[in-house]
Amino acid sequence: MPEWIDIGVNLTDAAFDNDREAVLERAWQAGVSQMVLTATSLAVSHQVQSLCSENPDRLFCTAGVHPHQASQWSTALAAEIRLLAAAKCVRAIGECGLDYNRDFSPRPMQIKALEAQLELATELQLPVFLHERDASAVLVEVLRDYRDRLPGAVVHCFTADREALYPYLDLDLHIGITGWICDERRGSHLHGLVADIPAGRLMIETDAPWLVPRTLRPKPKKGRNEPAFITEVATTLAQCRNESIEQLSVHTSATARRFFQLPPV
Numbered sequence: 001m002p003e004w005i006d007i008g009v010n011l012t013d014a015a016f017d018n019d020r021e022a023v024l025e026r027a028w029q030a031g032v033s034q035m036v037l038t039a040t041s042l043a044v045s046h047q048v049q050s051l052c053s054e055n056p057d058r059l060f061c062t063a064g065v066h067p068h069q070a071s072q073w074s075t076a077l078a079a080e081i082r083l084l085a086a087a088k089c090v091r092a093i094g095e096c097g098l099d100y101n102r103d104f105s106p107r108p109m110q111i112k113a114l115e116a117q118l119e120l121a122t123e124l125q126l127p128v129f130l131h132e133r134d135a136s137a138v139l140v141e142v143l144r145d146y147r148d149r150l151p152g153a154v155v156h157c158f159t160a161d162r163e164a165l166y167p168y169l170d171l172d173l174h175i176g177i178t179g180w181i182c183d184e185r186r187g188s189h190l191h192g193l194v195a196d197i198p199a200g201r202l203m204i205e206t207d208a209p210w211l212v213p214r215t216l217r218p219k220p221k222k223g224r225n226e227p228a229f230i231t232e233v234a235t236t237l238a239q240c241r242n243e244s245i246e247q248l249s250v251h252t253s254a255t256a257r258r259f260f261q262l263p264p265v
């Protein structure tokens with residue numbers, strides 16, 4: 001069975017409260033070998049570490065603050081994230097970045113929180129797990145000052161266009177692809193782009209419980225995504241790249257294991 005590493009799972013979300021263990025078991029049965037759980041706030045950074053402690057060989061996580069919560073950034077919060085990031089299960093700083101689509105936090109505060117987390121990543125020599133919507137040009141400019149000192153950076157859930165992708169690749173960033181590519185309404189532009197992402201720079205994720213692949217049949221109840229559905233993302237992604245499922249599995253899993261410094265299973 002092909003191996004998959006899901007690099008972006010929101011496993012602490014309330015959507016999983018009633019059957020989290022069953023969700024994990026379905027993922028293992030589907031060929032998911034390991035997952036990286038996404039932290040988006042101080043509270044979630046604590047929660048993902050608790051989940052990782054229950055399955056330390058297969059569950060890993062990030063530590064950081066999402067741009068939606070950037071207005072909460074403070075010296076005290078930065079100190080707490082630094083302490084959390086020292087845990088063995090933490091393999092990246094984030095989810096941090098810029099969201100100029102919803103602007104839940106003022107843009108100057110988003111940049112401030114991002115720069116602080118980039119500094120932390122360079123200090124701890126951890127890669128960064130990046131969020132970006134409608135802000136690719138600004139994100140590239142911010143990253144230029146840090147990229148040489150960062151061990152790695154992945155733009156998670158890439159949904160943008162060629163004008164965003166190429167500067168990211170020029171900065172030697174990794175790219176995460178989700179079920180957005182399976183959405184015929186808003187993701188079809190990715191079909192012609194993903195073949196341009198070199199093997200070794202591409203990773204795969206579900207962003208569960210969001211972004212259910214619209215090609216999935218039967219459709220899940222309540223529209224909840226879960227890591228087991230990564231195989232549906234992989235099917236579309238492999239077709240678009242003119243690769244076999246096995247080829248995609250081998251290089252995306254190797255890339256994720258190298259990027260996040262994951263142990264063999």
